[in-house]
Amino acid sequence: xxxxxxxxLTPGRGAREDLTELLRAALLSGQVQAGDPLPSTRVLAxxxxxxxxxxxxxxxxLAGEGYVxxxxxSGTYVAEGLPxxxxxxxxxxxxxxxxxxxxxEAAAVASSDPRTINLSPGSPDxxxxxxxxxxxxxxxxxxxxxxxxxxxxxxxxxxxxLISQHLRSARGIDCTAEHIIVTAGTSDGLALVLNSQSGGAxxxxxxxxxxxxxxxRRVITASGAIxxxxxxxxxxxxxxxxxxxxxxxxxxxxxPSHQYPLGGRxxxxxxxxxxxxxxxxxxxxxxxxxxxxxxxxxxxxxAIASLDREGRVVLIGSYSKTLTPWLRCGYLVIADPDLRAxxxxxxxxxxxxxxxxxxxxxxxxxxxxxxxxHLVRTGRAYAHRRNLVLEASSHLAPRFRLDGTEGGxxxxxxxxxxxxxxxxxxxxxxxxxxxxxxxQYSHEGTSSRRNGIVxxxxxxxxxxxxxxxxxxxxxxxAPEIARAPR
Numbered sequence: 483x484x485x486x487x488x489x490x491l492t493p494g495r496g497a498r499e500d501l502t503e504l505l506r507a508a509l510l511s512g513q514v515q516a517g518d519p520l521p522s523t524r525v526l527a528x529x530x531x532x533x534x535x536x537x538x539x540x541x542x543x544l545a546g547e548g549y550v551x552x553x554x555x556s557g558t559y560v561a562e563g564l565p566x567x568x569x570x571x572x573x574x575x576x577x578x579x580x581x582x583x584x585x586x587e588a589a590a591v592a593s594s595d596p597r598t599i600n601l602s603p604g605s606p607d608x609x610x611x612x613x614x615x616x617x618x619x620x621x622x623x624x625x626x627x628x629x630x631x632x633x634x635x636x637x638x639x640x641x642x643x644l645i646s647q648h649l650r651s652a653r654g655i656d657c658t659a660e661h662i663i664v665t666a667g668t669s670d671g672l673a674l675v676l677n678s679q680s681g682g683a684x685x686x687x688x689x690x691x692x693x694x695x696x697x698x699r700r701v702i703t704a705s706g707a708i709x710x711x712x713x714x715x716x717x718x719x720x721x722x723x724x725x726x727x728x729x730x731x732x733x734x735x736x737x738p739s740h741q742y743p744l745g746g747r748x749x750x751x752x753x754x755x756x757x758x759x760x761x762x763x764x765x766x767x768x769x770x771x772x773x774x775x776x777x778x779x780x781x782x783x784x785a786i787a788s789l790d791r792e793g794r795v796v797l798i799g800s801y802s803k804t805l806t807p808w809l810r811c812g813y814l815v816i817a818d819p820d821l822r823a824x825x826x827x828x829x830x831x832x833x834x835x836x837x838x839x840x841x842x843x844x845x846x847x848x849x850x851x852x853x854x855x856h857l858v859r860t861g862r863a864y865a866h867r868r869n870l871v872l873e874a875s876s877h878l879a880p881r882f883r884l885d886g887t888e889g890g891x892x893x894x895x896x897x898x899x900x901x902x903x904x905x906x907x908x909x910x911x912x913x914x915x916x917x918x919x920x921x922q923y924s925h926e927g928t929s930s931r932r933n934g935i936v937x938x939x940x941x942x943x944x945x946x947x948x949x950x951x952x953x954x955x956x957x958x959x960a961p962e963i964a965r966a967p968r
Contacts (some may be wrong), residue, residue, distance in 0.1 A: 497532045498540055500538055501530060506544070517559055520560065523537040523538050523649050527805060544955075545558075546863065547945075549561055549944060561945065564830070570656075584887065592868065599946045600709070601917040601942065602938055602941065603742075603892035603918065604742070604772075604940070605938045605941035606804070606807070607940055607941060613642065613852070615847060615852030615856065616843070616856075619843045620848060622756070622843070623846060632833065633836070634827050634834065634840040635834055636663045636691055636829065637662065637664025638842065640845045640849075641842075641844055642660075645848070646659050646661065646662055647768060648853070649815065650863040651785075654785065661815050661822070662813050662815060663813065663825055663826065664837070664841060665811070666811065667799045668798055669701050669812050670810055670812070670835060671799075671813070671814045672702070672768065672798060674825055675766075675796050675798070675816075676688075678828050683705040684888075686707035686732040687730065688708065688731070688732065689710050689731050689733070689735070690702070694711075694714070699925070709735075712742060716726060716746065717741060721759065726763050728845075733765050733766040733767065735768040736768070739773055740773035741771075742770075743886070743936045745888065745889075745890065750784065753783075757792075759814070760792075765794070766821075767786060767796070768798060769785065769797050770798045771797055772803070773803060773891065776801075776841075776857075776890055776891065778868050778887065784808070793819075793821075798812070798814060800812035804860075805853075805921075822940070846937060859936045864940055867939040867962075868893075868945065870939070870951060871893055871939055874951035874954070882914045883895070883896050893937065894937075896933065896934030896935075897932065897933055897934065897958075898914075899933070901931040902933060909955055909963060913953050913957075915950045917937040918935070918936050918937075919934070919935060920933065920934030921938070922930070937954070
């Protein structure tokens with residue numbers, strides 16, 4: 483079959499990106515139905531005058547986004563459940579009749595499908611297992627002669643060197659392989675640092691963002707330390723509130739690149755203030771470099787570890803968001819030699835939790851440029867999904883506020899007064915949409931004066947995300963929800 487593209491490819495623009503965008507628009511225009519075949523890669527390449535490999539890549543991108551289904555040896559077909567494009571003339575809060583019908587159909591699809599649409603904050607795209615570079619890296623690792631002894635406590639030397647190279651170029655951190663310890667992810671790295679403090683973690687007071695990451699607070703508590711809430715203001719932990727807080731702190735855990743869950747960025751001046759505070763008090767800064775790899779139009783800010791001259795910062799990194807949480811792999815960057823020695827000593831006692839085979843594969847993935855290519859591809863996909871979120875948010879203004887869209891994989895929608903966020907979350911769960919209330923991120927005994935929901939847009943396909951966003955808009959505008967008492 484033939485697809486009518488809205489316009490020709492733009493000269494000087496990336497052919498892959500341009501063709502992907504035009505095909506998305508054509509698939510949503512109503513020209514095709516579910517199950518219809520798309521032109522073969524050879525035919526489409528000839529008609530738009532690009533290479534066949536470009537068309538193959540475009541079809542793979544669209545398959546990953548949920549627009550099409552690629553069947554090897556058969557062809558590429560239109561996926562089920564393509565939604566109609568939202569009218570740009572719809573009055574916010576009062577959808578047009580056609581749009582309401584589309585929303586009703588989308589709701590029926592979601593509610594009849596036993597698989598929930600996962601909008602859990604921070605969940606990445608789930609198609610990593612189809613990454614060709616990763617498959618090649620894993621096959622390479624399988625062919626290696628394996629040592630007769632376990633992996634080194636600090637991790638495979640080649641992997642640590644490649645991680646340090648990436649951090650020097652991507653985050654401006656002056657580190658070497660010696661500074662790197664391979665971990666099983668953020669929670670494992672945080673627990674290792676806390677328990678490597680002189681005298682252990684028992685009784686340590688750790689300043690934590692409020693609202694902030696509940697899992698991190700659980701790790702702190704389980705390690706015997708005490709998480710102390712410090713309010714978030716202007717994109718990150720309120721440094722003035724930290725300075726005025728009672729009692730001595732042993733450390734501060736922060737997410738400065740993309741505050742979790744509100745999504746702000748800690749300004750450079752506040753980062754320098756935090757370093758000065760740590761120097762004066764002898765505290766340690768635990769920098770969770772959460773979502774630093776994905777920026778959407780906003781320039782990256784320097785990691786606090788790159789500004790540190792006294793070894794007071796420990797950078798905690800993970801591949802759970804950039805690749806997949808199923809890898810269970812991350813790293814610590816520890817400049818302080820005494821703390822690093824204690825951490826390695828503790829790891830030797832506990833054992834290296836990341837399999838040597840996985841470390842070999844990940845090293846090959848980094849060395850071959852697979853990580854760099856993966857970040858480019860997923861960054862483009864996440865930026866597109868973020869645009870879908872921005873488009874949907876235009877139907878929520880001015881009462882509902884969207885935050886956290888400068889980077890990362892999640893955003894928040896907040897409001898004052900009714901409806902109660904828990905009611906909104908429950909109503910959406912009934913419709914097969916999984917997300918969380920903003921209140922869940924507050925420390926026990928504290929609360930936010932704003933209601934809100936937190937949702938991720940990394941894991942769902944474009945089609946799932948469109949359906950979920952339609953449900954969110956419809957639910958927030960539902961009269962019975964808006965009038966519900968708090």
